[in-house]
Amino acid sequence: MSTARDDILSRIRGALEDIPSAERSEHVAIPRRYNEQESIPHPELVDRFIARVREYKAQVRRVTQDSLAASIASACTARSVRRLLVPADLPPGWAPVAIELVVDRALTYEQLEACDGILTACTLGIAQTGTIVLDSGSGQGRRAATLLPDYHLCVIYDDQIVGLVPEAVARLNDVAHRPDRPITWISGPSATSDIELNRVEGVHGPRTLEVLVVETVRTATSTDG
C-alpha cells in the first residue's frame, strides 16, 4: 500500500504536468524591488520607533545607561510590581534596588505566574512597525517567562533599533535556523477587536507592555569613526 506521502507527492507532480520539466525553482524570478533599508538618520529612527510603540498603547520611555537600574525600579513601583521575574542571565547593572527579584531557574508555570512582572532585554526593535523582537538570546528569558506575568518591562538600546522589516528579518537569519532559539515579535500588548470591533488591549499574556529605550553610550572612537 502506498503511503500518504507518496500519494500526495505523485498527485502534485501529476497536477504540475504543464510546468516545463527543465524549469528549476530558481528560474521563477522574484522581483525584490521593495525597500530593504531605511535611509533616514538614526536619531529619527529612534523617534519613529518610540512613536509607533506608543501608538499600540504600550508605555515607552527614554532613559540613560546611568539611570537604567533606577528607571527599572521606578517603573516597577509605578505598576505596584513587588516580585519581578528576571532571566538567569540578566545583564549586570540592571537589577533594581528594593524590588524582590525572582530568578527564573526552571521555575514552574505556577511560580512564573505568581510574579507581578518580567524584565527582559530584546534582540532588536523595528522602527517602521514599533516592534520589539525576542530571539531567546541573552537576557531575554524563555517564552513562558514573558507570557505568564501580567507586566512585561523590556529594555532596548537605541543602537538595536533598525528601520524596516527586511532589516530585522536579515539580522534574524542565523537564529531562525536554530531550534533552541524560538523568536517572538511583539508589537504592543495583546489586543482583541472581537466584540463589536471595540479594541481591548490586554487579553492573554502581559496586559501591560513597557519599553525603556536606553541611549547608547558611544565611546570616543565610535563617534569619531
Added chain:
Amino acid sequence: MKYEPLPTRPGIRFEDAARAALDNTQLRRNMGKATQTIRAKRAVVVEELPDWQALREAGRAIKERTIRHLDQYLLELEASVQRAGGQVHWARDAAEANRIVTSIIQAEKAHEVIKIKSLTTDEIGLNEALLEEGIEAVETDLAELIVQLAGDRSSHILVPAIHKNRSEIRDLFQRKLGHSNLSDEPKVLAAAARAHLRRKFLTVPVAVSGANFGVAETGTICIVESEGNGRMCLTLPRVLISIMGIEKIIPAWRDFEVFLQLLPRSSTGERMNPYTSFWTGVAPGDGPRAFHLVLLDNGRSRVLADPVGRQALYCIRCSACLNICPVYERTGGHAYHSVYPGPIGAILTPQLVGVANASSLPYASSLCGACYEVCPVKINIPEVLIHLRGEVVREKQDHPTPGGPDVEGLAMKFLSYAFSDRKRYERVQKVGRVGQRLMTRGGVIDRLPGQLGGWTAMRDVFPVAPQTFREWWSARS
C-alpha cells in the same frame, strides 16, 4: 446547529442562503460596520508604504515559485522540520488528518486539547472528529470561544463573531462560564474569557494550531495573532500539533520580509499584529517537548492541476478581499456555506470540492475587480471566477439535471435583489459617506472611496490594469 465542514452542502445554493442573510438586519448591520472599519484601517497603513506594489509583486512571485515546485519544497520542509526535532505527517484528506491528530492526542492520554483559530482545522472538521473520540477541543480565540459556546458558526475569517453583539455575548458568558453579573463592557467580557482560558492554558497537555507559514529552508513555522492565546498554546502544553495546508509553505526565511509586511497590513490594518511567533522544531527547555507537523492535501492537489485556478493557492488568508467585496458585505460569511467565505471562498471552495458540488459559488460575485486590487499576493479572483463559470457550464452540459437550477439566472436575480432595492441602496450610500469620512486624512480622500461609488467606478474600468508597462516588460524578460 451542526457545523458543516467542506464539502459544502450540495443542495444549498448561495443565492438562497444569501437571501436569508440579507433579511437578518443585525447581521447586515454588524457586517457593514466590520468591513467598513477594517477596510478604512487597511487603506491608511497600505497608503503609508511607498513600495506596496513592489511588495505585492514579490509576494505573488514567491508564491508562484513555491506552487510551481511544491513537491520539492515540501520535501525540503519535511527534512528541515525533522532535522530540528519535529515529526512530519502527511494527510491525503480530512479523515486521514483527523485520524493522525486523534492518535497523537490519545498517545498522550489527553481528553482535552486547546486550539488556536485555524481555518484549516475548521475545513477538516477536526473538533467534531475529536468529539467522536471523546476529546474536547477548546477554542481559545475570543471570537472562536464565543462561536463555540453558542454552538454557532463563524461569519468572517478575521472576526468570526461579528454577527453577535455585546449583550448576546454577555448573556452567553453568564450562561456558559458561570458568571452571575457581568457587564457588557468589552473589557469586562475579555477579562472573563482571560480568566476562563488561563486555567486551560496551564493544564491542558496538547495544543492544536494551524500555520500561517512554514519555511522550507529552515523548518520554521510561523503563527501571526493578536490576543496572545496563540503564544499560550504554542508555549505551555507539552505537545504541539500544527496542521498546515501544503500551500502554506514559503521557500526561505528571507521571504518573511515580504509576507510580514503584506499580511498584517492587509488583514487587520495594522503595521504589525501584536504577536508573531516563530519556532523551528523543538527547543530544549522552552515550550513543547514534542512538535508534530501535519501536511494536508484535502483537495489542494486538485486545485493545483488547473493552471488558471491554482493561483487560489497563493492565498495568505488576510481577508482583505472579503472586506472589500460588495456581495460579501451584504450577505456575510454564512451564505457561502464553506469555511472559506467571500471572494477567495468563491474560487477556492468549488475547486477544493469540485465545481459540481458548489456550482453557485462562482456566481457569488459582481466581477467588480476590487478583490484583485486589494489582494496582497495579486490573485486575479475575477479571472478565476470567469474561468470557473465556464467549468460550471461545461459540467451542466456534460451532466444535465432535468429541471435543475439555472445557476446564472438565479445568481443574477440575487445580485439585482442585493443592489436594486431602494432602501438598501440608500443605506449603502449612507454607509459610504461615513466610510469616506473615516478614510479622509488631511483633507484628502483615500483611494478607497465609499463602497457603492467604488463598486460602480471599478466596474466601469474592469478589468483593472494588472501591471504598469514597465512591470509587464520586466516580468517578460
